[in-house]
Amino acid sequence: MKQNNTFHPALRVIHWLMAAAIMAMLFIGVAMVATVSSSHSLLVAIHKPLGLMILLLVAVRLWLRFTTAKPALPATLPGWQKLLAHLSHWALYAMMLAQPLIGWGMLSAAGYPVTLGSMVLPPVVPVSNAAYAFLRPLHSWVALALFMTVMLHLAAALFHALILRDGVFSSMAGSCKGKRSTPRALDNPADGQ
């Protein structure tokens, strides 16, 4: 049976699209709540629809993740690193899914209309001071946790790409042109050591 070296192309596209969107969201979020400049309302106006787009993308992504084959981690990777890799990925998925819902929920709890263009979206949580007081700080904490996990994910990806060179990075980045026929690190665990 043929072992895939790379993730499904659709999953790779969605990964990089979401990487850009999530980084933008985290920076926009932290900047918009602090700034009193005229960029405040512009950032808020980007933050809400972009969050909704991420919510839709993560749903498609989870579906693809469960329905397409995924490349195995190299056998050379120590068990604890594999465990860490799996845990961090599930943490990322959980936060990517939860964060837009928390954002939508906190706006609903505060009684703000959640609008997308001229469309008004339904509230997902009843108006409640207690719910807002819980969800609003949670939105900040999840943002910080998500940012730090993304930074660890990035450091690990760079470590695989530049030092281990074991094919983990290219499984998401895509393979180099013209090297399709060459046996790759994933097939040859001794490589890259």
Next chain:
Amino acid sequence: MNKPSLSTRQKLARLAIVAVIPLLLIGLFLWAGGWLAPKRLTSDKLVAALEKSGGNHPGYRRNHAKGVCILGDFFASGNASTLSRAALFAPGVTPVVGRFAIAGGNPNAPDYTVPVRSMALAFYQKNGEQWRTGMNAMPFFPVQSVQSFYDLQSATLPDAKTGKPDPAKIQAFVQQHPEIKPFFAWAKQYVPSSSWASDRFNSLNAFNFIDAEGNSHLVRWSMVPHADYQPIEAKEKGDTNFLQSDLQQRLAQGPQKWDLIITVAGPHDRGNDATVVWPADRQMINAGTLIINKTTPQQHGACNDINYDPLILPNGITASDDPLLNARSSAYAKSYNARTYEQAGAH
């Protein structure tokens, strides 16, 4: 194909890249959030300055802390629907949850010590959109920019020893910000009214009304009272809550009314300077009548958990380029987050 193994030097250089890229991003993130730029004016600093002058009152708004809820409806005449396509301006009735307050961060301040009063309103359109507006009973704003507002707050902070603002600091502020002179002149001669019901509340900031064709009109608005102005009297100066008692008495006799008057900017009027009143000959449109039937205490009242963010706008109204609007939105959110959190922890 075997990749050539890395020399120790190569490994170290690459390891440095692995560490530096995320660290740079973390630094950029901290900078974006204002943590690495201590001189930048942030919503935190604005709210902290208000807290310093108003005192520490957990669970209350950081400004305009003392107030009451009001309930009623807006009856649109339809006259403003040529300027704005917002549903609430079409002839019809829109429910309103509002709030009367006095300026300042002290929820226990005697009413007669605070000349500036405010009216905040949330209009609930049938389609789920809302219009929230916070207006003040003064003709124009003291300063044009956010930094000036912050500097004004800092300059008027009560001195630790005397408990009163330091005249030297205020003097220095006026020298740097001569644009505040008209406001001080107005404040000096202003005699507050004896009632919220007879106050005229002004948006101060400018906004854009967007009509059905998508054209933008620069406007300001005022709630103009039906009740006649009566100056504050000696007996009211002995009652710390005379505004609330007066409102209750008036509402027991009948609803209180204001006309929503829209002022349309002339071709040379600017939207980004709330210190300047537009000339009196500008076009004015009566958009309809606000009728208030009921008042309740703010504690557990319908208005208490509403953040009257002036940038919660329905389709048909947008923000102007007035720099104060963004700062109000950002700082109101900070205050809202803090007080809702304190309230939830209180019980």
